[in-house]
Amino acid sequence: MKNCLSFLLCCLMYTSHAQVSSILPSPVTYVQREGSFQINQALTVNPSEINPSLFAQLKELGTIYHQLRIEPNVQNAMLQFKKLENVKQDSYSINVAERITISYSSDASCYYAMTSLMQLMKRNENGLSLPMCFVKDYPNFQWRGLHLDVSRHFFTVEEIKRFIDLMSYYKFNTFHWHLTDDQGWRIEIKKYPKLTEIGAWRDSTVDNHYTTVPRTYTKARYGGFYTQEQIKDVVAYAEAKYVTIVPEIEMPGHARAALAAYPEYSCTGKAQGVEGLWGIFDDIFCSKPASIQFLKDILDEVIPLFPGQYIHIGGDEAPKTRWHSCPKCQDIMKENHLKDEHELQSYFIRQMDAYVTAKGKKIIGWDEILEGGLSPNAAVMSWRGFDGGLEAAKQGHYVVMTPGSHCYFDHYQGKGKDEPLAIGGYTSLEKVFTFNPIPPDLGPEVSSYILGGQANIWTEYIPTFSKVEYMAYPRAIALSEALWCTNKPTYDVFLSVLVQDHFPQLERWKVNYSKSALKASLQTFRKGNGIEIQSTGMNFKEGEMTVTTSSISLMRARKKTNQVSFTIPSNYPGIGQTVNITNHLGLGAKVNYITQPSPKYNASDIVLVDGQFGARPWKGHEWIGFDTNVIVLEIDLGKITKIREVKVSFLQDENSWIHTPNQVEIESILPVRPYLVGRSKAPSLDTKNPNSEIWNIRGFGTSQILRITIKGADKIPQGQPGEGNMPWIFIDEIQIN
Ligand SMILES: [Zn+2]
Numbered sequence: 001m002k003n004c005l006s007f008l009l010c011c012l013m014y015t016s017h018a019q020v021s022s023i024l025p026s027p028v029t030y031v032q033r034e035g036s037f038q039i040n041q042a043l044t045v046n047p048s049e050i051n052p053s054l055f056a057q058l059k060e061l062g063t064i065y066h067q068l069r070i071e072p073n074v075q076n077a078m079l080q081f082k083k084l085e086n087v088k089q090d091s092y093s094i095n096v097a098e099r100i101t102i103s104y105s106s107d108a109s110c111y112y113a114m115t116s117l118m119q120l121m122k123r124n125e126n127g128l129s130l131p132m133c134f135v136k137d138y139p140n141f142q143w144r145g146l147h148l149d150v151s152r153h154f155f156t157v158e159e160i161k162r163f164i165d166l167m168s169y170y171k172f173n174t175f176h177w178h179l180t181d182d183q184g185w186r187i188e189i190k191k192y193p194k195l196t197e198i199g200a201w202r203d204s205t206v207d208n209h210y211t212t213v214p215r216t217y218t219k220a221r222y223g224g225f226y227t228q229e230q231i232k233d234v235v236a237y238a239e240a241k242y243v244t245i246v247p248e249i250e251m252p253g254h255a256r257a258a259l260a261a262y263p264e265y266s267c268t269g270k271a272q273g274v275e276g277l278w279g280i281f282d283d284i285f286c287s288k289p290a291s292i293q294f295l296k297d298i299l300d301e302v303i304p305l306f307p308g309q310y311i312h313i314g315g316d317e318a319p320k321t322r323w324h325s326c327p328k329c330q331d332i333m334k335e336n337h338l339k340d341e342h343e344l345q346s347y348f349i350r351q352m353d354a355y356v357t358a359k360g361k362k363i364i365g366w367d368e369i370l371e372g373g374l375s376p377n378a379a380v381m382s383w384r385g386f387d388g389g390l391e392a393a394k395q396g397h398y399v400v401m402t403p404g405s406h407c408y409f410d411h412y413q414g415k416g417k418d419e420p421l422a423i424g425g426y427t428s429l430e431k432v433f434t435f436n437p438i439p440p441d442l443g444p445e446v447s448s449y450i451l452g453g454q455a456n457i458w459t460e461y462i463p464t465f466s467k468v469e470y471m472a473y474p475r476a477i478a479l480s481e482a483l484w485c486t487n488k489p490t491y492d493v494f495l496s497v498l499v500q501d502h503f504p505q506l507e508r509w510k511v512n513y514s515k516s517a518l519k520a521s522l523q524t525f526r527k528g529n530g531i532e533i534q535s536t537g538m539n540f541k542e543g544e545m546t547v548t549t550s551s552i553s554l555m556r557a558r559k560k561t562n563q564v565s566f567t568i569p570s571n572y573p574g575i576g577q578t579v580n581i582t583n584h585l586g587l588g589a590k591v592n593y594i595t596q597p598s599p600k601y602n603a604s605d606i607v608l609v610d611g612q613f614g615a616r617p618w619k620g621h622e623w624i625g626f627d628t629n630v631i632v633l634e635i636d637l638g639k640i641t642k643i644r645e646v647k648v649s650f651l652q653d654e655n656s657w658i659h660t661p662n663q664v665e666i667e668s669i670l671p672v673r674p675y676l677v678g679r680s681k682a683p684s685l686d687t688k689n690p691n692s693e694i695w696n697i698r699g700f701g702t703s704q705i706l707r708i709t710i711k712g713a714d715k716i717p718q719g720q721p722g723e724g725n726m727p728w729i730f731i732d733e734i735q736i737n
Contacts, residue, residue: 020493022501023116024477025171025484027137037096040127044073049081053240054107058114064165065118065505066128079117081110091138096120096130108242112137112171119501141437143400144483145174145246145454146476148468151181151257152278152459154224159465161237166473166511168241170480175238176246176312176454179226182256182275186225187247189301192294194261200225202257204276209421209461209617211653217276231305244308246364251295252285252348253318259283265291267326278460279655280721282321287348288328296355303359310379313352316366318345338372346372353378364400367392383407383456386439393449401437401453407479409471410458414516415622416577417615420470421461424617424656429517433478433491455479466512473506473513474498495538496545499572518575520548520568524610529638530555531588531610533579535568554611556587561737564611581611585643586635586736594632598728601625607732609635614732618651618658623730625658629712635734636705640670645698645737646706651730652693654720659727660692663711668703708734 021030043062047055055070062068082103084091092104092113102117104110116135121128146167148155155163164175179187185199201223207216226234238245256275259266267286275281285291303311320341323329329344338344349365353375356363364379367388374380379398382389389399401407404425411425437453455476462468481494488494499518506513520537534551552566561584570576581587591605603621607614614622650660712729716722 020489020497021120021131021133021135022122022497023119023135023137024494024497024502025480026487026489026494026497027116027135028486029134029136031134033132033134035132037100037130037132038126039068039078039121039129042069042071043079044071044077045079046074046077046081047072048074049077050110051107054110054114057111057240061114061118064509066121066123068121068128088138089142091136092116093137094120094133094135096133100130108173109138111168111242115169115171119505138486139171139484140486141450141452141483143174143452143454144172144480145176145400145402145452146172146472146479147176147178147402147454147456149178149181149457149459150186151178151184153463154184154186154222155465155468156224157226157230157234159468160234162465163468163472164234164238164241164243166469166509167476168238168243170477171484172476172480173243174246174308174454175243176248176456178248178250178458180248180250180257180314181254182281183278184223184225184274185257185261187231187249187302188225188227189298190228191297191301192262195258195298196225197261199257199261199274202274202276206277209423210278211617211655213652215277223274228301228305235306239307245306246308246310246312247302247306248312248314249295249298249302250314250316251352252287252345253280253316254314255285256281256283259285262294265294267322267329280317280319282319284318284322285348286326286328287323287332287344292348292351295352299352299356299359303356303361309362310364311356311361312381313349313356313363313365313369315345315349315369316383318368320345340372342372344372345369346374349378350375364398379451381454389450390439390442390446393446397449399450401450402456406432406435406482407453407455408458409455409475410461413471413475413514414519415521416516416519418577419516420467422471422617423458423461424653426621427475429475429478429495430491432475433481433494435479435482437483453479453483469512470514473511474502474517475514477502492545492547499538499540499545515572515575518570518572519577520570522568522579524604524606524612526588526590526606527553528555529588531606533566533581537568537570537575539571541571554581554583554587556589557583557585559585561585561735579612582613582733582735583611584735584737585641586637586734587611589736590636590638592634592636594634595626595628595630597624598627601730608633608734610733612733613649614651614730616651616653618653618656618730623651623732626729626731627726629661629714629726629729631661631710631712631729631731632707634669634705634707635736637703637736640702640704641736642702643668643706643736645696646708647733647735647737648695648697648708648710648731649733649735650693650695651732653730654716657716657722657725657728658730659712659716661695661710661712661729663709664695664697665709665711666697667707667709668701669705669707670703706734706736 059070062070079100084103084105087105090109092109095101102113185195189195204217204219260274263271266283323341349369353363357377367382380392381400383402385403389401393399410423411427412419412422437450438447520535523534525532532553536549539546539548564581566579586609589609651658652660716727
């Protein structure tokens with residue numbers, strides 16, 4: 001084995017800039033002056049200058065941030081407050097001079113000023129010090145939200161309060177509480193006690209990623225719910241921290257828990273248990289009047305519990321199979337001249353909209369509620385990209401942007417194989433940081449309907465609150481930067497403040513935050529007769545962050561496949577990593593696409609021959625994806641090589657419409673004349689054979705160019721997600737032995 005290893009270092013410096021504060025999200029203006037303000041024992045405040053609730057919050061913030069005592073002092077307080085009139089909504093300023101002065105326009109902005117003040121304080125040997133400075137600040141967007149799914153996994157009242165605490169420290173103001181779904185109903189409804197007696201509990205929960213074959217279940221009763229008294233307590237707790245709660249009662253889909261308790265409100269009336277598998281299910285609420293009344297009765301109890309103006313009614317992922325074959329639903333369509341089931345969904349949602357509107361509230365729903373016509377007062381939460389939201393905004397509806405690309409915190413945040421199980425996808429800290437709810441070139445008229453943005457935390461793969469924290473932080477802080485800041489710094493400046501000032505604070509709060517964003521990012525290039533892996537990572541030393549680039553070269557295996565590992569060290573605890581490479585005869589070989597991959601999943605053609613296998617569940621970047629069912633590509637080894645077998649690896653992920661192919665054929669081409677040597681036939685489509693993810697094709701002699709032809713199905717079979725559409729084919733690593 002002759003691997004050539006080389007190590008290069010180059011450093012870029014990010015020294016702390018004088019006008020960068022330790023406040024996140026970053027303020028509009030920060031001016032630092034010479035000197036500091038020292039607080040030795042306690043911070044004195046005149047309590048008559050602010051309302052008693054804010055005084056209580058200040059005491060709590062003092063304790064939680066710095067173990068700092070806040071003491072009343074009417075005559076000569078160190079911290080003074082001034083109420084401003086006629087200024088921008090929720091704006092505040094902090095002036096640290098001989099005294100500290102907070103000027104604020106609303107109680108919420110006073111709370112925001114207090115959190116900023118706490119973030120400015122640094123501990124020294126005498127106590128706490130503040131830089132002499134001036135801060136002026138206000139939010140860019142009015143909807144700064146985090147969502148939490150408590151149906152797939154349940155979280156206690158204490159955990160919900162901690163979730164609210166953390167979001168309030170980062171100036172979020174909206175908590176979207178996803179209270180109902182197929183796997184559990186979580187809110188007490190007095191008129192329908194079976195919703196929580198039966199609907200809050202499931203008998204089993206699917207193990208591992210739900211695409212794992214064979215599928216297994218943990219057979220244990222799982223569940224929980226919140227009483228109305230507990231809900232009131234949480235709402236009041238959130239209100240004191242200027243967080244509004246938006247409850248979500250899903251309809252007409254994601255209703256299996258409710259229908260387990262009251263099957264009479266489905267189309268078929270069939271009794272079924274609360275679901276223990278993740279996904280989308282055909283049984284939804286019937287559109288008949290009795291079901292509509294059932295939901296109205298539920299809303300009668302939900303609405304008075306939540307003082308905010310919005311009630312979320314779901315509206316997403318409602319298969320129309322049952323409605324299509326239900327005589328009652330079909331009669332309603334005829335009576336109301338509805339041309340299809342999408343219009344029936346629209347008719348359903350309109351009734352809810354009218355009901356909620358009559359009670360002085362507004363509905364918001366996922367972007368599917370646009371299909372078949374949108375109710376006049378409805379606001380839209382755009383999750384399937386930006387387009388639904390843009391369409392709604394153009395029609396004059398308010399919109400909250402939560403696109404999966406930037407705002408789904410159930411996706412992976414790191415590329416490492418050591419990331420805990422997630423649903424799939426890859427949404428890095430940097431990606432979240434770059435989020436802008438308003439797409440470029442959108443005129444002011446339409447953009448005025450975009451209220452802001454929100455991250456969604458779906459909990460299929462998040463069974464514990466500790467993992468909620470891991471998935472949410474620090475990405476939530478990057479999102480707060482995206483939603484709050486008018487004056488967003490560069491990502492490097494943000495990262496530097498995050499790591500130096502906020503990670504230690506999260507550490508003190510015992511938040512299980514992720515350090516994945518600090519791990520070196522790897523890029524592979526072709527080099528000579530092999531590859532070069534470049535790693536770019538961060539190092540931290542005495543308040544300075546440096547970006548370090550190093551590279552490692554690896555020559556292609558000459559005769560036999562072998563395993564090579566590299567360790568990329570880091571001086572930040574817990575972020576060093578090991579890279580495993582399978583060095584084979586095709587490492588770094590030239591790839592010639594006769595069929596072009598989808599631009600969305602085409603990171604670099606070297607991905608196919610970089611010795612690194614795409615992970616499952618897939619994270620996007622390490623696979624090459626094709627949205628066609630005949631794929632032709634060639635691997636050119638550059639010289640005549642003796643080949644024993646070729647292993648082509650595919651991905652099977654039905655829920656993402658990704659299927660393994662039916663046929664893989666390899667032609668061996670010598671420079672002189674082409675001839676066919678290897679051919680392999682697939683198991684038939686309806687065979688769930690996990691081995692079909694890897695195709696082993698043997699029977700080669702010597703070859704130089706391998707022409708690989710892959711054939712997939714024309715259509716996704718019935719009964720599977722995306723049925724009738726052409727499946728995607730995802731390939732990673734063509735290993736040549
Ligand atoms: Zn029906």
